[in-house]
Amino acid sequence: MIRKNSMSFRIITRVLLITISLFVVIMVGYYYYTSNIIKESTRENAIQLAGNLAGKIEQVLQPMEKIPQMVASTMALGLFDPDSLLPVLDAIIMNNPTVYGSAIAFEPDFFPDKGTHHMLYAHREGEGTQSMVIGGEDYNYFYMDWYQIPAMFQSPYWSEPYYDEGAGNILMATYSVPFYCRRQGELRFAGIATVDLELDWLSDLVNEARIFDTGYAFMLSANGMAVTHPDRAMIMNKSIFSNAEEWNAPDLREVGRDLLKGNSRFREYHIPGRDKLWIFYRTLESNQWAINVVFPDREMFASLHRMNILLIVFIFAGLVLLTLIISGVVNRLAAPLTHFAESARIIAEGNFDAKLPEVKTDDEMKELHNAFSHMQEELAEYVVNLKEATAAKEKIESELRIARDIQLAMIPHTFPPFPDLPQIDLYAMLKSAKEVGGDLYDFFVMDKDKFCFAIGDVSGKGVPASLFMAMTRTLLRNIADKESSPAFIMETLNKSLAFNNESNMFVTFFLGVLDLRSGKLSYANAGHNPPVLIRAEDGLTVFEPAKSIPLGLFEDFIYTEASVDLKPGDILFAYTDGVSEAENEQEELFNEDRMLEVIGAHKNSGPRELIGFMEAAIETHVQSFPQSDDITMMTIAYNG
């Protein structure tokens, strides 16, 4: 089955279109060429046919014309007795079967003793002849055409055909020749000699001529009257002009005029309501009668039309065969494509071993096959690589998740942390920008009166920062176990961190030791953002900027410490720069001023609530922009 949008359908329609156009051009050319040949050969046939007919007719007519001419010659010699001429006429009739009658008619009063009229006449009667002398008031031949016209023109004359009733309705024509006699030494016009010619044989002869199925020949007289015609009713009844009038056929009138001029032509003509006709006409030399050969256009080209129908049938059969062959070839060529499409679908589902169609030819289909199998190999390899890469990535991610858990486990995260220490209330949060981060906070009770807390920020982020953070946190706990002076703890911590610190990482660090009894807070700041002190009575105070550089840079740096007295109700807010430098999409920082505003607005809140408000404010500022740095906050309320 050929689908409408299939390749074979498109190829077939194009090939058929071109082939049919080609055939149409060839057919039209062939038709015109062949029809011209047919026309030409038909014309030649018609000329030959008419020529043959003319020849046969002339063969009869010309000897006939000799008879009265010989009579005229004899008369001119004057060797006759008027009464002895009758047997001559009898002999003429007996010797010429087509002659019906013959006459010798004299001028008025030619023989004074025989009266004004004197005419000798013989005609065929049964097997013999009958001869007579006629003329007189009852038969005044001087005014008859056969006498008057040749006498007037002094030249031979063929009469129009006519039916002679005396001869039993035989169609006849008369040939008249003027003759002369010597009287008183000079040759004078003496009368007319005639022969009456039967014309039945003419009809038979002309009607015998057949052209194609219904083509025929006919003769017209010099006046255009039908002399012979297959339709006998036409003979002596219709002329070409009366028929033209009756059939309203101007073409036919044109033909009549042309042929009466003595022209010969091969042409077509129309009679309204009938098929187109072709005609050839020529005139006889003797009497200017016209021989016409007529045949229908339909029959003339019938063989061509039959040939055309045959050709069309053959072409149609050829086209059907062509269609089947092309369809077969294209389908066979394109068959692998359908399989390729199926294979592609299977491959798309992830089955890279999908079987490809077998291609035996070494053509474009083979290239496609090779490209497909190459694609299969590449895809399979790619997917293997992708799986490995994904597995590796998943492994790293899983390790990072574990590292994050470990890191988070290093910092205290149980709140409230010291239910049995009523002097302080504390809350802290740490939110890394990546799985693991470099921020840290820590707090612990040193002895029953001293409480230590710290907040720090390692330079950079991610795994390196987290390792440095872990190191810092571990060292801090070890050192603070033995010492309680913030400056000393800082220096010791710095020494350890700076030792062999090839990576030049550092950590900003704020360390405070609070005397729970007196409220005295001793602290040291190694380059960290100064915390904010919220005084219950006097409002906000920001700690002075750090006087010491971050930890880990120079081993022998001297750190200093300071102190401040906390009163009950005071709250300390410590943070890392992830808070003040939280960025939104427009790269605008949250900044310290805004942070202080939030603190001012909620200075009477508890530690946990204050951090909650701050987180909300940061979130409002940052919106959906990814967090760029670790965020850490710690609030410590001193209750006294």
Next chain:
Amino acid sequence: MIINKETVNEHLVLHVEGRLDTTQSDGFEKEITEILDQGHDKVVLDCTGLNYISSSGLRIFLIIQKKMMASGGQFKVCNLQPSIKEIFDMSGFSMIFNIFPDLDAALKA
């Protein structure tokens, strides 16, 4: 991060432009290290175009300082924007670096 180099009065002056945050700092560190490995006695870092610095960026300043100190050279920083100067002050880095208000002052010192 864009670095433009020029030499003025035996000083290699590096004009830095843009943000020196965590994502930029690796590239900056590599570029700076390459420049310093060519061996320069006096290096001035002109921070007129430096809009932002993170702790990773501070670390690179520190690397430069340590390298220059190790080779007995001079490292000067000038034209710090107020917000950056604040970070330097807060972190105590002002104590480590030779910071000048403008390029002229840095070249004369």
